[in-house]
Amino acid sequence: MKIHKYDTVIVGAGGAGMRAAIEATKRSRTAVLTKLYPTRSHTGAAQGGMAAALANVEEDNWEWHTFDTVKGGDYLVDQDAAEILAKEAIDAVLDLEKMGLPFNRTPNGTIDQRRFGGHSRNHGEAPVRRSCYAADRTGHMILQTLYQNCVKEGVEFFNEFYVLDQLITEVDGVRKSAGVVAYELATGEIHIFQAKAVIYASGGTGKFFKVTSNAHTLTGDGQAACYRRGLPLEDMEFFQFHPTGIWRMGILLTEGARGEGGILRNKDGERFMEKYAPVMKDLASRDVVSRSIYTEIREGRGCGPEGDHVFLDLTHLPPEQLDAKLPDITEFARTYLGIEPYTDPIPIQPTAHYAMGGIPTNVQGEVLADNTTVVPGLYAAGEVACVSVHGANRLGTNSLLDINVFGRRSGIAAAEYAATADFVELPEDPASLVVEMVEGLRAATGSERVSELRRELQETMDANVMVFRTEQTIKTAVEKIAELRERYKNVSVQDKGKRFNTDLLEAVELGNLLELAEVMAVSALARKESRGGHYREDYPNRDDVNFMRHTMAYREVGDDGSETVRLDYKPVVQTRYQPMERKY
Amino acid sequence: MATPVMDKAEATAKTDASPYITVTFRIRRFNPEVSEHAVWEDFPVEIDPKERVLDGLHKIKWDVDGTLTFRRSCAHGICGSDAMRINGKNRLACKTLIKDINPEKPITVEAIKGLTVLKDLVVDMEPFFQAYRDVMPFLVTKGNEPTRERLQSAEDRERFDDTTKCILCAACTSSCPVFWNDGQYFGPAAIVNAHRFIFDSRDDAGEQRLEILNDKDGVWRCRTTFNCTDACPRGIEVTKAIQEVKRALITRRF
Ligand SMILES: Cc1cc2nc3c(=O)[nH]c(=O)nc-3n(C[C@H](O)[C@H](O)[C@H](O)COP(=O)(O)OP(=O)(O)OC[C@H]3O[C@@H](n4cnc5c(N)ncnc54)[C@H](O)[C@@H]3O)c2cc1C
Ligand code: SF4
Ligand code: FES
Numbered sequence: 001m002k003i004h005k006y007d008t009v010i011v012g013a014g015g016a017g018m019r020a021a022i023e024a025t026k027r028s029r030t031a032v033l034t035k036l037y038p039t040r041s042h043t044g045a046a047q048g049g050m051a052a053a054l055a056n057v058e059e060d061n062w063e064w065h066t067f068d069t070v071k072g073g074d075y076l077v078d079q080d081a082a083e084i085l086a087k088e089a090i091d092a093v094l095d096l097e098k099m100g101l102p103f104n105r106t107p108n109g110t111i112d113q114r115r116f117g118g119h120s121r122n123h124g125e126a127p128v129r130r131s132c133y134a135a136d137r138t139g140h141m142i143l144q145t146l147y148q149n150c151v152k153e154g155v156e157f158f159n160e161f162y163v164l165d166q167l168i169t170e171v172d173g174v175r176k177s178a179g180v181v182a183y184e185l186a187t188g189e190i191h192i193f194q195a196k197a198v199i200y201a202s203g204g205t206g207k208f209f210k211v212t213s214n215a216h217t218l219t220g221d222g223q224a225a226c227y228r229r230g231l232p233l234e235d236m237e238f239f240q241f242h243p244t245g246i247w248r249m250g251i252l253l254t255e256g257a258r259g260e261g262g263i264l265r266n267k268d269g270e271r272f273m274e275k276y277a278p279v280m281k282d283l284a285s286r287d288v289v290s291r292s293i294y295t296e297i298r299e300g301r302g303c304g305p306e307g308d309h310v311f312l313d314l315t316h317l318p319p320e321q322l323d324a325k326l327p328d329i330t331e332f333a334r335t336y337l338g339i340e341p342y343t344d345p346i347p348i349q350p351t352a353h354y355a356m357g358g359i360p361t362n363v364q365g366e367v368l369a370d371n372t373t374v375v376p377g378l379y380a381a382g383e384v385a386c387v388s389v390h391g392a393n394r395l396g397t398n399s400l401l402d403i404n405v406f407g408r409r410s411g412i413a414a415a416e417y418a419a420t421a422d423f424v425e426l427p428e429d430p431a432s433l434v435v436e437m438v439e440g441l442r443a444a445t446g447s448e449r450v451s452e453l454r455r456e457l458q459e460t461m462d463a464n465v466m467v468f469r470t471e472q473t474i475k476t477a478v479e480k481i482a483e484l485r486e487r488y489k490n491v492s493v494q495d496k497g498k499r500f501n502t503d504l505l506e507a508v509e510l511g512n513l514l515e516l517a518e519v520m521a522v523s524a525l526a527r528k529e530s531r532g533g534h535y536r537e538d539y540p541n542r543d544d545v546n547f548m549r550h551t552m553a554y555r556e557v558g559d560d561g562s563e564t565v566r567l568d569y570k571p572v573v574q575t576r577y578q579p580m581e582r583k584y
Numbered sequence: 585m586a587t588p589v590m591d592k593a594e595a596t597a598k599t600d601a602s603p604y605i606t607v608t609f610r611i612r613r614f615n616p617e618v619s620e621h622a623v624w625e626d627f628p629v630e631i632d633p634k635e636r637v638l639d640g641l642h643k644i645k646w647d648v649d650g651t652l653t654f655r656r657s658c659a660h661g662i663c664g665s666d667a668m669r670i671n672g673k674n675r676l677a678c679k680t681l682i683k684d685i686n687p688e689k690p691i692t693v694e695a696i697k698g699l700t701v702l703k704d705l706v707v708d709m710e711p712f713f714q715a716y717r718d719v720m721p722f723l724v725t726k727g728n729e730p731t732r733e734r735l736q737s738a739e740d741r742e743r744f745d746d747t748t749k750c751i752l753c754a755a756c757t758s759s760c761p762v763f764w765n766d767g768q769y770f771g772p773a774a775i776v777n778a779h780r781f782i783f784d785s786r787d788d789a790g791e792q793r794l795e796i797l798n799d800k801d802g803v804w805r806c807r808t809t810f811n812c813t814d815a816c817p818r819g820i821e822v823t824k825a826i827q828e829v830k831r832a833l834i835t836r837r838f
Contacts, residue, residue: 037709039752040655040663097733100723102741102748102784109735134748140662141748148722186702215657251660332660335679338634451646494650497617500703503650 001431002191006031007418009180009195010411011163011222014041015139015400016382017201018146019407020414021155024199027415031193033161033182035202035217038147042203042215043403046139047254047329048116049131050096050404051397052089056110057129062086064122065130069398070577072118072285073356073391074532074542076235076550078573081363081387085398085405092404093132101145103134104325114325115259118285118395118584127283131397136254136328142400160185162505163202164434166225167192168375169424175369177377178424180225181434185505188498190431190438196421197377197414200226200359200367201407204383206239208513208520209352209466210458213245213252217509222384224512226359227519228433231369232552234386234570235357236516237524240394240533241467243289245351246336247309253329253348255396257312258282260325264293265311265345266301272310277584284584287393287533290350294467303347311345350467354394356533357523358386360552360570365410371552371570377421381410388550391572392532441507446490450507453484453491457510457517465521470538474525481518488514515555522565523551544579548572604630607687609640611652612694615703622701626690633683637670637691641677654705661817664753668705669694674755674815696758698767712754715770719778719796724789740785747780747825749818756812756822768801772812772822775803779825782838794833803830 007028010017017032024030034041053060065086070077097103097111104112113129121128134141150157165181179194202222206214227233243264244253258264264282266272276292277284284292293310296302303309314322314330319342322330330341339346359380360368367378382403389402457480464477488511495503529543530536550570557563607629614622627644638656645652654677655665661679668677671685671692685691699707725734750773757763757771778797782790797803803826812822832838 036657036663036665037713040657040665042658042663044751045658045660045662094733098723098725098729100781100784100786102744103733105736105738105741107738109737111733137662137749140751144748144750151717152722215663216659217657328662335661335681449646450650495653497615497651499615499617500653500706502653503645 002189003194004031004191005194005423007195008197008199008414009033009193010199010201011180012041012201012203012382012384013038013157014201014203014382015043015142015146015403016407017199018150019404020199020201020381020411022146022149022153023408023411024415025153025155027412028418030415031156031158033158033163033180033193035160035162035185035221037159038150038157039143041143042218043400044140044143045213045215045252046142046400047136047252048256048259049114049133049138049397050093050142050400051116051119051130051395052093052132052401053086053130054090054093054111054113054132056106057113059121060128060130062089064120064128065089067123067577068119069389069395070391071124071582072395073393074582075544075548075577075579076388076391076531076572078388079575079577080573081389083575084363085389085401088405089401092401092408096142096145096404099145099149101134101141103132114256115283116396117255117258117280117283117289119397124279127280131256131259133256135324136256136326139400158182161191162508163221163225164437164508166198166229167427167430168229169427171424175375176424177375178426179430181431183434183438183505185500185502188501190434192426192430194423194426196418196423197379199365199410199414200380200384201382202384204355205513205516206352206355208457208461208517210462211245211248211250211349212352213242213250214352219509220512220516221509222380223358224515226367227515227555230555231367231375232360232554233357233519234360234550234552235388235523236520236553237527237551238356238392238533239352239520240286240354240356241290241350242286242353243293243350244312244348246332247347247349249336250351251332251336252351252353253312253332253346254326255286257314257326257329260321261317263313264289265313266296267303267307268301272296272301280584285393285582286396287535288584290467291535293350309347309349312348313345314341315343315345352466354399355383356386356388356390356392356394358384361385361387363387363409364413365406366413377417377424379410379414381406392534437508438504441491441493441504442496444492446492448487448491450491450493450510453488454510454513457481457484457514461517465524467535469524469534469536471525474521477521478518478525481514481521485514485518519553519565523553523567526567527551548579604632605687607631607640607682608690609644610690610692611704613704614701615651631682633681633687635682636678637680637682637693638666638677640682641693653703662751664751667696667753667755667758669696674759676753676755676817679817696754698758698760698764699754709754711767712757712771712773715774716752716777719770719774720789720793721777721781723781723784723787725786726788734786736785743785744780744783746820747776749820750776750780751818753817755815755817759811759815761809761811762805762807766805769805770797770802772826775826775829776820776822779829782829782832790832790838794829797829798833803833806830
């Protein structure tokens with residue numbers, strides 16, 4: 001076991017982690033721990049763009065952007081945070097450009113912008129061109145640009161280090177962050193990182209679904225590490241299902257495809273979104289479009305012999321436009337489906353995409369231990385966090401924005417805190433939980449297999465807590481997850497070695513997914529209303545009287561060691577926008 | 585527009601119903617915790633030929649032998665984790681469909697060459713990333729920062745578009761015979777990333793990067809064998825980029 005000491009430790013090297021690292025490294029001695037090489041992070045998969053009211057191509061302003069964000073989130077958004085997001089968006093994009101990001105350009109040489117779902121002119125009047133983009137590989141360019149600038153700034157990375165535990169020490173009755181425990185993939189060695197400030201930027205948790213746009217490695221490790229130490233998770237029932245994943249595979253086809261003029265059609269060739277969203281049509285908010293697709297499928301208008309998908313039609317767009325604006329996604333269709341998008345429509349279905357919920361923070365990125373108390377020295381940003389700027393449903397292009405705005409803020413805040421704070425004493429035997437976890441799995445001889453449990457988890461999540469939910473389906477999921485968690489105690493791995501033991505780590509990751517799936521299902525069961533990404537067929541309306549509030553889920557351990565999820569609620573911050581019915 | 589949909593739907597569905605076939609994966613195994621020697625091991629796998637090589641590797645790891653070790657993350661060709669030698673050619677396992685590489689014969693899978701194998705398909709990537717870092721892969725500008733964005737014409741932006749696509753997968757560098765013989769050579773990926781900045785109209789450090797690549801381990805080692813271009817899963821014209829850097833070194837114009 002090795003012990004390291006840093007002012008600031010950042011967990012994760014995606015967009016949020018590296019944006020934070022660039023700030024933190026300038027101000028404090030910083031280490032970035034990441035389970036993937038930085039450039040492998042899933043930020044690189046983002047396609048469509050990053051929102052900012054630059055007004056480079058038409059009239060726009062940050063107030064309209066704020067409104068769209070609040071409305072898109074079905075009013076569960078904390079409006080003070082949304083305002084910061086929209087205001088700081090402009091500098092966030094300009095900063096990236098100055099760091100070297102090769103945005104697409106207008107004929108004037110300024111950054112080009114395009115339309116994206118839910119972004120509108122003057123409070124919903126018409127779609128507006130707000131998304132700054134680099135072809136359909138904006139996330140790739142952001143990830144590369146941030147990594148390049150980390151190289152420039154000399155950021156210190158610990159690559160292929162898995163953070164598995166958050167250390168907390170109580171000092172004079174206050175629970176403070178003391179550091180993290182990490183597992184080194186190459187050697188199997190356990191490392192303690194004592195740090196004045198820790199920032200979680202470890203990304204999402206989509207792998208508990210089967211059809212998903214998320215990478216294999218998005219297993220909610222950061223959320224689970226904090227949750228296991230008694231910290232709450234906010235709004236975990238809100239998960240976004242993106243309308244256009246490649247049929248059965250889940251690989252994303254950006255909303256930018258519809259921004260460029262792509263149209264969704266059912267088996268009769270009908271442009272069905274006209275019925276559901278007369279103004280915004282195919283560019284209505286994602287939850288609306290995903291439900292519309294499933295309504296078409298359920299009512300027998302789906303395509304294919306099983307009627308289980310619809311089509312994304314790009315055939316009316318000029319091939320030059322597809323080549324210039326959507327080269328990657330058209331290549332996905334060719335590679336994985338053998339389809340030529342110039343001439344053939346692409347079969348799609350909604351795909352599990354984005355966790356709106358996560359570790360609760362305030363606008364400085366400080367993690368909350370309850371509705372109001374911050375945990376000194378602990379920060380979170382990006383998809384792992386819940387600020388909450390996305391509320392019940394995130395608008396497209398607002399996450400690449402979120403990781404830049406709140407990655408930067410948390411990097412500055414953490415380093416400034418570290419400059420004034422002292423190291424917090426490590427808890428006694430700091431590695432014990434991780435040693436127990438890892439050695440327990442290595443020694444286990446049980447008959448359950450990780451892959452089988454994961455498959456069953458993913459199937460139950462897809463069947464029961466996806467686009468449509470009811471009391472019945474959620475209860476089915478809760479019971480199934482409880483069964484799987486019981487069986488997980490009997491899981492064993494085949495690889496008992498120290499070196500690059502990914503077998504072992506997949507088991508650890510599954511443990512995290514099971515824990516978080518339970519939180520999601522329990523939170524969803526209690527929310528007896530429909531809002532944004534959470535749609536209850538048995539409660540199809542939004543209920544502002546009872547549910548205009550954030551869910552806060554806590555892990556409770558009984559005297560007999562039994563675990564339960566305890567739910568509490570937190571008020572939503574409302575400033576200028578009163579809740580209205582959401583129409584597109 | 586007419587409805588382009590119905591018959592296409594059926595066409596897709598028909599091919600989709602194709603039966604599973606049995607494919608042999610012949611994998612180069614190496615684990616120094618177990619043995620100093622690498623061995624080939626065969627795994628028969630039931631698989632739909634439209635699935636990826638990565639799906640086959642997962643089937644083996646998840647259902648047969650959990651010790652099989654490889655890197656992967658995104659599973660659709662954008663993260664650069666899973667470059668490996670498949671039937672003797674460098675490819676991404678997640679971007680290679682079984683049907684495209686003759687499933688009748690055993691499919692050989694081994695680690696990419698020229699970098700130290702650490703376990704099975706996992707190699708030491710550090711020397712590769714070191715070469716990348718050595719070419720100053722970041723924008724360098726002089727003078728005052730503008731308040732808004734720097735302007736760049738669509739044409740100037742297009743000039744280096746191809747080399748911005750790189751995902752640092754190392755397929756090119758580890759397919760290069762010069763690199764196999766001498767690991768000191770910067771390798772195609774580092775040159776591609778230098779190109780990305782040398783030809784960016786906003787950048788002011790082109791001369792410095794050219795000097796770095798003028799080194800004895802720099803661009804002049806390239807023998808134009810085109811292995812790198814063939815290997816690149818992003819379709820980057822790697823050899824052309826290297827040629828453009830060579831030309832810029834001679835003419836000092838870029
Ligand atoms: C296909 C796709 C397309 C998208 N398109 C868009 C778009 O066009 N616009 C938009 O705004 N948003 C988009 N999104 C959403 C957006 O890309 C993501 O929400 C965002 O990039 C997440 O960034 P992040 O930095 O929080 O996490 P990630 O980029 O996922 O990074 C997570 C990091 O944490 C590390 N990590 C994880 N667990 C551990 C651990 N235990 N220990 C150490 N390190 C760990 C990983 O190594 C990685 O470096 C898209 C998402 C997907 C999946
Ligand atoms: S140039 Fe192509 S092959 Fe080489 S590292 Fe980049 S993406 Fe991979
Ligand atoms: S797994 Fe990401 S490129 Fe293959």
